Amino acid sequence: MxxxxxxxxxxxxxxxxxxxxxxxxxxxxxxxxxxxxxxxxxxxxxxxxxxxxxxxxxxxxxxxxxxxxxxxxxxxxxxxxxxxxxxxxxxxxxxxxxxxxxxxxxxxxxxxxxxxxxxxxxxxxxxxxxxxxxxxxxxxxxxxxxxxxxxxxxxxxxxxxxLRELPKNKALELQNNIIILINSSVSNDNFELKIKDFLFAKVESNYTEIVTSSANGIRKKLIRITLKELEKQLQPVDQYIFKTHRSYLVHLNAIESISGNAQGYQLSLKNCSITIPVSRSKTTKFNAAYTKA
Known part of the structure; x- marks a missing residue:
C-alpha cells in the first residue's frame, strides 16, 4: 500500500x-x-x-x-x-x-x-x-x-x-577565444563574456541571470538586461546559442545530455546541476540547431 x-x-x-x-x-x-x-x-x-x-x-x-x-x-x-x-x-x-x-x-x-x-x-x-x-x-x-x-x-x-533524430555523443567543441562585451542598461554592469564559459541565461524579473562555468565552479551574474537584448548581443555566435524557452538561452555546445518529458526536453549541462527546459513548441527547431552547432 x-x-x-x-x-x-x-x-x-x-x-x-x-x-x-x-x-x-x-x-x-x-x-x-x-x-x-x-x-x-x-x-x-x-x-x-x-x-x-x-x-x-x-x-x-x-x-x-x-x-x-x-x-x-x-x-x-x-x-x-x-x-x-x-x-x-x-x-x-x-x-x-x-x-x-x-x-x-x-x-x-x-x-x-x-x-x-x-x-x-x-x-x-x-x-x-x-x-x-x-x-x-x-x-x-x-x-x-x-x-x-x-x-x-x-x-x-x-x-x-x-530525441532519436539528434546526434549521439556529440563532442563539446567549445569556442576558446571568443569574448563578447555584454552591455547592460546600467553601465557598471557591463562585462566581457567568454563564450567557452557560457552555460545559459535565465530571466529573473527585470533582470537576466547569466550562468558561466570556471575552474572554481559555477558563477552567476545578474544584470539589468532583457533576454531579447542579450540574444541580440550574442548574434556573433548565434549558431551556438538557442532560446529554448521564453525564459532561457542556452549554449548548445555546453549540453552533455538530453532527456524527454511531456513538456518537451530537459537539458543537462557540463558541470551544472540545473536542468534547462526546451518547450514542446521549440523541439523541432532545437533539433535542427543542435545538429548544426
Whole structure:
C-alpha cells in the first residue's frame, strides 16, 4: 500500500505542459472540453432527467451545464497565468489540483442557478448542493482521468522519439577565444563574456541571470538586461546559442545530455546541476540547431 502511494505521488510530480499562457489556445481547449462534456451527458444521460421540473428543454439544460464552465475556467486560468512566475515547474499534480478548484466553483455556480432551470421548491437545499457538486465532479474527473494520463504518455513518447533524430555523443567543441562585451542598461554592469564559459541565461524579473562555468565552479551574474537584448548581443555566435524557452538561452555546445518529458526536453549541462527546459513548441527547431552547432 505504501509503495503504491509512493508511485502515485511520483506520478503526480511528472512535468506536464502548461496550456494556459496563450489566450486563443486556452479558449479553443475549453470549447473542446465543453463539447466532450456535452456529448457525454447527452448520449449516456448519467444522472437522469425529471422533465416535470424543467423550465426549459432538456437539451438546453445539458448545453447550459456543458458551456457554463467556459467563462469560469477562462477567468481562473487568466488570473493564474498572471501570478505564475515559471510554468516549467507545472506538474500533473498541479494540473489536477487547479482543475479540481475549477470544478468546485462550477458545482457551486450550478447550484446557484437552479431556480433558473428547475421548478423544484427545494432548489436551495443541501441535498441539491451536494447533487450539483457530485455531478460536476463525476463528469469532470471522468474527463480528467481519461484525458490527462493519455496526453501525458502521448507527449512523453513523442518527445522521446524525437530525441532519436539528434546526434549521439556529440563532442563539446567549445569556442576558446571568443569574448563578447555584454552591455547592460546600467553601465557598471557591463562585462566581457567568454563564450567557452557560457552555460545559459535565465530571466529573473527585470533582470537576466547569466550562468558561466570556471575552474572554481559555477558563477552567476545578474544584470539589468532583457533576454531579447542579450540574444541580440550574442548574434556573433548565434549558431551556438538557442532560446529554448521564453525564459532561457542556452549554449548548445555546453549540453552533455538530453532527456524527454511531456513538456518537451530537459537539458543537462557540463558541470551544472540545473536542468534547462526546451518547450514542446521549440523541439523541432532545437533539433535542427543542435545538429548544426
Amino acid at each position: 505504501k509503495l503504491r502511494f509512493t508511485q502515485i505521488k511520483e506520478y503526480l510530480k511528472e512535468p506536464y505542459p502548461y496550456y494556459y499562457d496563450n489566450t486563443k489556445r486556452l479558449f479553443v481547449l475549453l470549447i473542446l472540453i465543453s463539447i466532450l462534456s456535452f456529448s457525454f451527458s447527452y448520449f449516456f444521460e448519467p444522472f437522469g432527467f425529471n422533465v416535470t421540473e424543467h423550465k426549459i428543454n432538456s437539451i438546453w439544460i445539458i448545453l447550459f451545464h456543458a458551456f457554463i464552465p467556459v467563462p469560469i475556467a477562462y477567468i481562473y486560468f487568466r488570473l493564474l497565468d498572471i501570478t505564475l512566475k515559471d510554468n516549467t515547474v507545472w506538474t500533473l499534480g498541479k494540473e489536477i489540483f487547479h482543475l479540481s478548484i475549477i470544478l468546485l466553483i462550477i458545482g457551486i455556480c450550478s447550484f446557484l442557478i437552479r431556480d433558473l432551470i428547475y421548478t423544484n421548491p427545494d432548489n436551495w437545499s443541501l441535498r441539491y448542493l451536494w447533487e450539483e457538486m457530485r455531478n460536476t465532479f463525476l463528469v469532470g474527473f471522468l474527463l480528467i482521468l481519461i484525458i490527462l494520463p493519455l496526453n501525458l504518455e502521448r507527449l512523453i513518447n513523442k518527445h522521446t522519439t524525437n
